Amino acid sequence: MDLGLTGKTALVLGASRGLGAASARQLAAEGAHVIAASRSGAAPADGMETLALDLADPDSVAALIDRLAGQPVDILVNNCGGPAAGPAKGQSRAAWQAAFDAMAAPIFAITDAALPAMIANGWGRVVTIGSSGIVQPIPNLALSNGVRGAVAGWSKTLAAEVAASGVTVNMVLPGRIATDRLAQLDGIKADKTGASLEDVQQASRATIPAGRYGTPEEFGAMVAFLCSQQAAYVTGSMIRVDGGMIRGM
Ligand SMILES: NC(=O)c1ccc[n+]([C@@H]2O[C@H](COP(=O)([O-])OP(=O)(O)OC[C@H]3O[C@@H](n4cnc5c(N)ncnc54)[C@H](OP(=O)(O)O)[C@@H]3O)[C@@H](O)[C@H]2O)c1
Structure with missing residues (x-):
């Protein structure tokens, strides 16, 4: 199946390793021009454009937002590092704030910066990597469960706001990859x-x-499909890539 991504530009955050890297590689294999962003700026594949970005650093995020004003993208894959493990009970306000500032606020701001060009073009894809913990909270990962819940609420709200402009907004939830x-x-x-x-x-x-x-490749394939022409009518969804791990419907 040709996913229709030739000539599209995709920005993938958290793309040096793991799920972000696999998503970047899959999009590139489908013909997209991929910009792979991460703190290290390491390329997930030879010859891929890279960008140094620290989502936890407001100046670094502001620089990317400036860049997006002049160099728009068609596809945005939001991804970030996971927070420290730990229980819900006794988490400090500072820990919650730091997790939100690294995993949620920069994603919201970068997406806001990418959207105007997508809306003007009548075509865009926003895919945010979440976690099975959004549907079925994972014990001892309270910061992840909590902040990703906020991201899920944002993604679903945004999807309805931009759907009529040809922009889809979805999440992919990894189980254990x-x-x-x-x-x-x-x-x-x-x-x-x-x-x-x-x-x-x-x-x-x-x-x-x-x-x-699961393998990162299996995960990246779902991200690429959600970015495809064929997935134009899929929006506001959270797709699980979990081998059936989440027990609820
Ligand atoms: N793997 C799973 O089964 C699974 C399950 C549920 C949820 N998740 C979540 O899905 C996300 C990706 O998972 P993964 O397994 O691929 O994680 P990973 O192997 O730790 O990779 C994280 C990626 O994010 C980048 N990154 C980390 N902190 C960053 C920052 N402050 N600014 C910019 N980039 C940053 C890392 O690159 P640099 O170090 O170069 O910045 C790396 O490319 C994580 O949030 C994870 O918690 C994963």
């Missing part, structure tokens, strides 16, 4: 419980009907 972040979280759990890493991973796989972690 094999990336550095997942390896880090499994390591934290192993340290906390005293179990071996292999035992933690085996127990985790046992909760997934598919019986395995």
